[in-house]
Amino acid sequence: MIVFKFGGTSVGSAENIKKVAAIINDCNRDKIVVLSAVSGTTNSLVEINNCLANDKKEDALAIIDNLEISYNQLILELFNEENHHLDAQLFIKTKFEELRSLTNEATKNEKIFLAQGEIISTNLFQIYQKQLGNSTALISALDFMSIDTNEEPENEKIKTKLTAILANNKAQTIITQGFICLNPDNEVDNLKRGGSDYSASLIGAAINAEQIQIWTDIDGMHNNDPRYVENTFPIGEISFDEAAELAYFGAKILHPQSIIPAQKNNIPVLLKNTFNPEAKGTLIKNCHNSTGVRAIAAKDGIIAIKIKSYRMLMAYGFLNNVFAVFEKYHTPIDMITTSEIAVSLTIDNQKYLKEIVAELNTIGKVEYDTDMSIICLAGNFSHSGKGISAAVLNCLTDVAIRMISYGGSQYNISLLVEKNDKVRALNLLNEGLFVQQNKPQEA
16 A cells, blocks of 8 residues: 655645545556645634734634635536535535634633644545545544644554554545644644654654655755756655654755654655656665765754863763753754864754853853754764765865764764855755766877
């Protein structure tokens, strides 16, 4: 069995939904299809929640009205048979009456609001498949997807429940929602990290899928960021570890934690483009690639913090005291380097920056800079590889590098630069590591 996941852009219009259906129906295999909400819907639902939280019910109702109008237009374009068009109309009418009733108890219904996007998209897709005469079944993610008190997925429960549901359903194509789940109180909740990608990965692991396919709007993972660098190219194959590094440090195609269940269960993940299905895409799997840089990504919004203290010299327990401050304020650290008397590190969340700096000042002298960028070079940097770090640094002789993290992982080299230098650094690395190396040698 194969798991397909389609994001919000892929189901963002009637035309796109038809493309998704064509891709699915062209695969003559048993499959589970995980759908996100129609693009823009979740943002509207968040806006509705914000209005209700600020006692602006009329504004919330106006957003609901506009959202219903957009869905009526979508079904007008999607359904050309009267009975299926009427089914879709009735569903939308009922669903939006429910949304309006939920505004009366907004504080209790925030997560329920956010779940409606996926519920709407999957129901409309199921009706569309009926119009096409295809053998499909819609199952609710709320019947099998759950999280524990730590907001972690309950893998064994998910597997048991989903297996039982599938045993009683013989349709070749099963449709379900991404993102949404139940919490330990049996209330509607969501998976947060990775959203629908995470759902697909959890489902793939639960059924021991042959493959998980993530369909988006780009041709897989690129060797560099195409928004800032020309002549990038998709990577045909990459390891889970390399992909995770790229995802964490800026590659938007995947959330870094979303494919962990697939990696643990050795299930390949294929990244494909809904709007260019003929493109090869990127296959992520447990593999050992050749030594060297495979791809580059960048992450903005970085804060660099330096703690200097002579008490650190030949002392133990100093780093523990530093890390305890960040643990107290639930703030993860991205990069860290140390010297005999100083520690430099980076974070990407400045919510508690003021409090963190205040507490660190009791340990040593603190300096910090905001608006920095981390450039991540992912690849195979095993100890047998020689000259890789030199090749990287030689590309950046004209760029001021604030920090370097190398050796913590054999799949990542991280560089901290000023945000203003990010685009130039990406292009210089692309030229030196990919363009020049691939130029034909002169005779």
